[in-house]
Amino acid sequence: MRRRWPVMLMLVIVGCGNNNFNPKPKGFNRIDLNPSAYQVLADSFPFQMEYSTQAKILKDSSWIAERYWFDLYYEKLGANIQVTYKPVKNDRDLLEEYLMDSYRLTSEHKVKAYAIDESVxxxxxxxxATIMELSGEVPTQFQFHVTDSAQHFLRCALYFKTATQNDSLRPVINYVKMDMLHMLNTLTWDQ
Incomplete structure (x- = not known):
């Protein structure tokens, strides 16, 4: 018993020797949102729209990517808008397939979403345009698809590559959502 006391006393002295501990105050992530500014999409696409100058166009590198698929990447915000375009070719069955795919991709988030609000x-x-807003801790909070029912089908979905809770991301979600609505409002199809 006596031999343990010097060892324990030494541990207490060494352990308490650092008095520089300061608890960190509660805080929130600082998110600086620049005023919205837009640029026109290159004319090499079968559609035109304006997108945010804060976003960089990145070619979709997935193995299933098609010619007119790309990402609008907001590096500072960690946000990514996946843009997928498909030609309809006056084929009603093809259009129905694209629409069903869009709804299927949205419904895959039902596991974590506590609400999916859809509006036209x-x-x-x-x-x-059909807009889907998802609530809950989902990786995508805002999506839309739009078509002219004859030649063009476009789908966009907002994703974040972060573990930050969506309530903390709310200002960024709303900011990018406004950019996506601007994209829709400036959308024109090439004939």
């Missing part, structure tokens, strides 16, 4: 809106340019 008429844009400033007269085009109708």
């Amino acid at each position: 809106i008429t844009l400033n340019n007269g085009i109708k």
